[in-house]
Amino acid sequence: MARPKIALIGAGQIGGTLAHLAAMKELGDVVLFDISEGTPEGKALDIAESGPSEGFDARLKGTSDYADIAGADVCIVTAGVPRKPGMSRDDLLGINLKVMKAVGEGIRENAPDAFVICITNPLDAMVWALQKFSGLPTEKVCGMAGVLDSARFRHFLSLEFDVSMKDVTAFVLGGHGDTMVPLTRYSTVAGIPLPDLVKMGWTSQEKLDAIVQRTRDGGAEIVGLLKTGSAFYAPATSAIEMAESYLKDQKRLLPCAAYCDGVFGLDGFYVGVPTVIGAGGVERIVDIKLTKDEQAMFDNSVAAVKGLVEACKGIDDSLA
Ligand code: A3D
Numbered sequence: 516m517a518r519p520k521i522a523l524i525g526a527g528q529i530g531g532t533l534a535h536l537a538a539m540k541e542l543g544d545v546v547l548f549d550i551s552e553g554t555p556e557g558k559a560l561d562i563a564e565s566g567p568s569e570g571f572d573a574r575l576k577g578t579s580d581y582a583d584i585a586g587a588d589v590c591i592v593t594a595g596v597p598r599k600p601g602m603s604r605d606d607l608l609g610i611n612l613k614v615m616k617a618v619g620e621g622i623r624e625n626a627p628d629a630f631v632i633c634i635t636n637p638l639d640a641m642v643w644a645l646q647k648f649s650g651l652p653t654e655k656v657c658g659m660a661g662v663l664d665s666a667r668f669r670h671f672l673s674l675e676f677d678v679s680m681k682d683v684t685a686f687v688l689g690g691h692g693d694t695m696v697p698l699t700r701y702s703t704v705a706g707i708p709l710p711d712l713v714k715m716g717w718t719s720q721e722k723l724d725a726i727v728q729r730t731r732d733g734g735a736e737i738v739g740l741l742k743t744g745s746a747f748y749a750p751a752t753s754a755i756e757m758a759e760s761y762l763k764d765q766k767r768l769l770p771c772a773a774y775c776d777g778v779f780g781l782d783g784f785y786v787g788v789p790t791v792i793g794a795g796g797v798e799r800i801v802d803i804k805l806t807k808d809e810q811a812m813f814d815n816s817v818a819a820v821k822g823l824v825e826a827c828k829g830i831d832d833s834l835a
Pocket of ligand 1: 524525526527528529530548549550551554593594595596597598607611614617618634635636638659660663691744745746747750
C-alpha cells in the first residue's frame with residue numbers, strides 16, 4: 516500500500532515543524548508548498564537530510580506548484596502571515612482571507628478528497644472561508660486551535676499541581692481568541708475535576724482563575740517573547756495529533772474548530788467544540804449542555820467569531 520500523502524500549504528515556522536514531525540512519526544510522504552521562492556525546497560531537503568540520523572522512511576518534496584499536492588490525503592494550511600507584538604489575531608483578517616481564497620482553489624482542484632486542517636489566523640473565520648473557497652464537505656474541513664489551547668491549559672495546570680502533564684485533561688471551547696472558554700468542571704487531574712481540587716486545597720480559586728487567563732493569553736505571551744512571530748512548536752504538534760487521528764482512524768476526542776449546524780445552538784459556523792476525528796473526518800460533535808455562566812461565555816465567543824465572518828463577507832462578495 517502506498518504511503519499516505521501529507522500536503523503542507525505554507526512552509527514557514529509551523530509548516531517546517533509540521534514537515535519534520537510528520538516525517539519523524541512516519542505519517543506519510545510530505546509535500547511542502549509555499550509561494551516564497553526556495554523556502555519549501557530548502558526546508559524539504561534539510562528535513563530529508565535528517566532522515567538517516569533519525570531513521571525515518573518518508574519522502575519530502577518542496578514546491579510552489581499546486582499540481583504537486585495532487586491526491587493528498589491530508590492538507591494542513593498555515594499559509595498567510597502571523598502576528599507581531601501589539602497585533603491581535605483579527606488584525607490578520609484582510610490579508611489572510613486573500614490567501615485562503617488561493618489555497619482553497621488549489622485544494623479544490625488538486626486534493627478534493629483530503630482532510631483539511633486550517634491553522635491560519637484568525638482561525639475560526641479563516642477555516643469558515645477556506646471551506647467555502649474549497650467547496651469540500653464540511654466534515655472534511657476543520658481548524659486547529661482547541662488542542663493547542665487545551666495543551667497550554669494542561670501544561671499550566673501540571674505546573675500548579677506538580678503532576679505529570681499526562682494525567683491532566685482539559686476542555687476548552689469557543690473561538691480561538693481572547694474569548695475562548697476553558698471549562699474547569701470538565702478539566703481534571705486523573706479524573707478529579709478542577710472544582711473538587713480547589714475544595715481539596717490543591718489550589719485556590721484565585722490561582723485557577725489566573726491560570727485560565729494565562730491560557731486565554733497563551734498565544735500573546737509567546738508573541739511577546741519571540742517578537743518576530745508567533746508560536747510554532749506546540750501548534751504544529753497539535754495539528755499532527757489531529758492528522759494522525761484521521762489517518763489512523765483513531766477516533767480521538769479532540770477539541771477543534773468544526774462546522775456547527777444544529778449543535779450548540781449554532782447555524783452554520785465554525786467554532787471550537789469537542790469532536791471525534793476518524794477516517795470520516797469530523798465524525799461527531801459532542802453537544803454538551805453548558806451551565807448558564809458557560810453558555811454566556813460561549814455566546815460571547817461565538818459573537819466574536821460571527822463578527823469576523825461578517826467582515827469576511829464584506830471583503831469578498833463571493834462569500835456573502
Ligand atoms: P510564517 O512562518 O510566516 O509562515 C507562513 C508562510 O505562509 C510563509 O512561509 C509565507 O511565505 C507563506 N504564504 C503566504 N502567502 C501564501 C500563499 N498565498 N500560498 C502559500 N503560502 C503562502 O507563519 P507561521 O507558520 O508562524 O504561522 C502561520 C499561521 O498560523 C499564521 O496565520 C498564524 O497566525 C497562525 N497560527 C495559528 C495558531 C492557532 O492556534 C490557530 C497558532 C500559531 C499560529
